[in-house]
Amino acid sequence: GQQLNQSPQSMFIQEGEDVSMNCTSSSIFNTWLWYKQDPGEGPVLLIALYKAGELTSNGRLTAQFGITRKDSFLNISASIPSDVGIYFCAGQIESGNTPLVFGKGTRLSVIA
Amino acid sequence: DSGVTQTPKHLITATGQRVTLRCSPRSGDLSVYWYQQSLDQGLQFLIQYYNGEERAKGNILERFSAQQFPDLHSELNLSSLELGDSALYFCASSAHVNEKLFFGSGTQLSVL
Numbered sequence: 001g002q003q004l005n006q007s008p009q010s011m012f013i014q015e016g017e018d019v020s021m022n023c024t025s026s027s028i029f030n031t032w033l034w035y036k037q038d039p040g041e042g043p044v045l046l047i048a049l050y051k052a053g054e055l056t057s058n059g060r061l062t063a064q065f066g067i068t069r070k071d072s073f074l075n076i077s078a079s080i081p082s083d084v085g086i087y088f089c090a091g092q093i094e095s096g097n098t099p100l101v102f103g104k105g106t107r108l109s110v111i112a
Numbered sequence: 113d114s115g116v117t118q119t120p121k122h123l124i125t126a127t128g129q130r131v132t133l134r135c136s137p138r139s140g141d142l143s144v145y146w147y148q149q150s151l152d153q154g155l156q157f158l159i160q161y162y163n164g165e166e167r168a169k170g171n172i173l174e175r176f177s178a179q180q181f182p183d184l185h186s187e188l189n190l191s192s193l194e195l196g197d198s199a200l201y202f203c204a205s206s207a208h209v210n211e212k213l214f215f216g217s218g219t220q221l222s223v224l
Contacts, residue, residue: 033212033213035215040217040218040220041217041218042114042116042118042202042204042215042216042217042218043155043202043215044114044215045212045213045214048212088154088155090213098168099145099157099160099168099170100157100213101157102147102154102155102157103154104153104154105154
């Protein structure tokens with residue numbers, strides 16, 4: 001099946017630092033979504049991207065749909081302790097008839 | 113609160129048993145998805161239903177089955193349970209096919 005390569009696998013950062021994570025695919029995607037999962041909870045949608053080059057913000061979070069349509073990144077600025085969790089990228093390949101594919105997640109730890 | 117309701121939240125059972133996980137999608141959503149998340153694993157897509165009909169199948173074992181009822185709620189049946197089936201099982205819904213997914217809080221299944 002389709003694979004999304006998400007990196008890094010995990011990150012340990014100091015409170016206040018900026019964070020960047022990304023997803024790449026060998027296939028062209030027409031949708032990129034970023035989710036955050038807190039322990040014991042389901043993933044929560046953070047940002048949805050639908051056009052190549054699109055840059056969308058949600059508070060301190062910013063995500064971009066790569067112009068090649070094969071990648072996306074998520075930035076978190078001025079991290080705070082509640083940013084801790086697992087961040088997943090998800091994408092839908094161009095045909096639109098296949099379910100979303102999820103990356104394996106980036107586990108973020110914030111040190112106060 | 114995503115609006116997706118999953119029950120039960122926790123389930124402990126023995127090998128060889130059969131369990132049923134239940135999901136109520138967000139009001140108005142026609143599409144339901146089931147995902148499995150094992151320890152330190154990403155979200156593995158199992159199966160998708162749209163308006164009562166199976167739409168897509170992922171890595172779902174033959175011992176597992178699902179259905180979506182006329183009122184749009186869905187059930188995932190897991191039979192002949194094995195230790196390796198212990199995982200978090202998430203249900204998600206979307207308005208139509210493969211749009212933004214909204215996840216429930218999951219059912220934590222422990223097979224002893």
